[in-house]
Amino acid sequence: MEYLALIYADEAAWERFSNEEREAAYEQYGEFSQAARDAGVLVGGEELGPTASATTVRVRDGRQLVTDGPYAEAKEALGGYFILDCASLDDALTWAARIPGASHGAVEVRQVYVDEGATT
């Protein structure tokens, strides 16, 4: 079953990181990815650009409304995600706990919806 692990972290803190600190963080994420890949649970994952690079789009009364910024401003913002294929929610939570973001921020785990009638 697929699960989406959404990584929430303090953006301002990340901005203040030195190059060394960032490289160290990326290395940790690399280690996680490799471990998940080796265990056959890694389906995908991406780092998202900062909320300053977000654009929000709405359509109301047929008019397209485009605004600068994310859906909601918050101290801890969505910074990336992993898609994990696990046997159970508990397994997914165990893997989520190993994501570096769980130690610095929080990881929200959501089950991916599967349409029972779908063939793909």
Added chain:
Amino acid sequence: MKYALLVYSDQADWEGVDDDEAARRRAESMPRWLNLFEEMDRVDPHVAGKELVAATEAKVVRIVDGETIVTDGPFAETKEQIGGLFLTTLPDLDEAIRIASLVPAAEYGSLEVRPIVER
């Protein structure tokens, strides 16, 4: 450029909705979904999308002082919650905005377009 299209909507609308009603709602928005998929297939055949189970089922994982703490989610206490996402490669932001506005939820929720960091 690679973009993530995050689909936000007020999930309270779906609370207490039985399977029949859910099926009816899906059928109603099907033409808009088909239009979206047709358009996406035209501009990015490799687009990947995931729909998520209700945010009320979410769990939040934190490591505090070396201990794993799991709480009931979702993480953000916002009116609209992420109900799904798309990962797509498009020529520019105008195209990303255009595709985002075709997602049915754009009409009652919000689509957040974020560039993907490619290292």
Added chain:
Amino acid sequence: MTQSLEATFREEWPRAVGILTRVLGDLSLAEDAVQDAFATALERWPRDGMPRSPGAWIVATARNGAIDRIRRERTFARKAELLARLEAVPGDEEADVSSIPDERLALLFTCCHPALAVDARIALTLREVAGLQTPEIARAFLVTESALAQRLVRAKRRLRETGIPFRVPPDHLLPDRLSDVLRVLYLVFNEGYAATAGDVLVRRELCAEAVRLAKLVCVLMPDEPEALGLLALLLLQDARRDARIGPDGELVLLADQNRSLWDRTSIDEGLRVLDRAESLRRPGPYQLQAVIAAGHAEGASPEVIVAAYAALERLDPSPIVRLNRAVAVALAGDVEEGLALIDGIDGLEGYSYLASARADLLRRLGRRAEAAHEYREALALTDNAPERRFLERRLREVAREA
């Protein structure tokens, strides 16, 4: 810097930035190259005299400087590609650059992109398309230079990170995007015409800049009636600039203005531009606002003004238009109706003109205590000194008679 040097710089800056952005695919890079070229020009031209073709000189110098800089950077993404593209730009200061496509329109649309925050659009447009320097823009908007510099840095970073394309939008996007551009110009004009804070009600330079940019849009897009409509509106409003402030720096309402202080040349030009717009037979909100401004300039009857506002409201039912229409209805004689219309408006809470309009209508109806309350509301909502003095004077009048 001499007048003519400054004028040349302002003229050539957007041309050069546009050309280099097209070539390099990056506004920041382009701006750096052009900035360096201008710095060199500032040194050399007073000493050696103006080059025969200042534009060609700037483009060639920027191009050569960019090539040098890119060659020096060992690890520069797309280095070979950028150098190849720069080679195609004339490096000879005497070269004919007239065949290079004018990218100023693409530059303008990019700076006004809806995915940018409004204050970012304004800052970018004034910096890149109007060619104003950061200190000038900061002064005009009453922010510190460093705050404005930050705003520009963030805006340019956002352009790059989000993937906003550098181009004139395709047809299916053009109407909305043109409307975004015109709105930025209107905001710039308004900032100069009725400053939101501080002691100076009219900041002439911003009005002049907005008019100049509106003219540029009309030159680059000659068949757009709304662009012509905006230009007409700005010319007609700008004509009243000198009459709008009294000898003590007081705000003078339209009805009380000394018309001999109106700029007749500007009015005539505005009327001619409006004629051209109307001949294209595609009405729109800016054209209608220009019709209203023309009405005021030519002493049209209040009924004509009301009818024009009604037409405008059908096209653009925004709260501010509804407010202006309500005031026009009142001035045409039906004060009660005007008041009722104002009471029906949502979304202008915190807007001092709503309170002061309501106050004025209540005053006309003799409802002085209520008028006094509204004048106090309006005062609480504005920092603009001439406006405050006007409101205080009105408040004293109604309080005295109450």
